[in-house]
Amino acid sequence: MSLRIAFRAAAVVLTTVALGGHTLASGAQAATPSLSAPVPAQTRAATVAADNPFEGIGLSGLHAEQRTMWPAGNPVQYWALVLNTDLAEQEYSGGTFFLYAPATGEFGWFLDTDIPQHTVDAPAQVVIADPGFLKTHPRVEIRYGTPDRPEQARTVATATTRR
Known part of the structure; x- marks a missing residue:
């Protein structure tokens, strides 16, 4: 099970990097008349992410944003899901987010x-980039506590797939 999760995480990151590199190379070619001339940093456009892949997922305590x-x-x-400001500003101690x-x-x-990390310590590190x-x-929860005892951990936010 953990091998599958690790593979999925690596695939998302590698795909993002691969797609970004292709778009940047195309943009650099279009921005400069000569392939040998360097492209100034200010003319390089950031890769534009596709439409929000989290659309259609019911969110409580989370929102989607481009990063x-x-x-x-x-x-x-x-695109990533992150904690809403009110939850991100709360004090948390004695556990980790998972x-x-x-x-x-x-x-x-x-x-x-x-x-990719299975647990993070700070609410600002709660960044979900795996829509798959x-x-x-049907229901995914951001919990705070001990991953070894998920049933005892506090549910901080949820994402529900509408089927």
């Missing part, structure tokens, strides 16, 4: 900078 990561110094935009699907007992991951995990589970 930018900088793999190899190149901007790549992507993404949990209660119907199957499976754990998801957060994207911390550009590294959310769409394949």
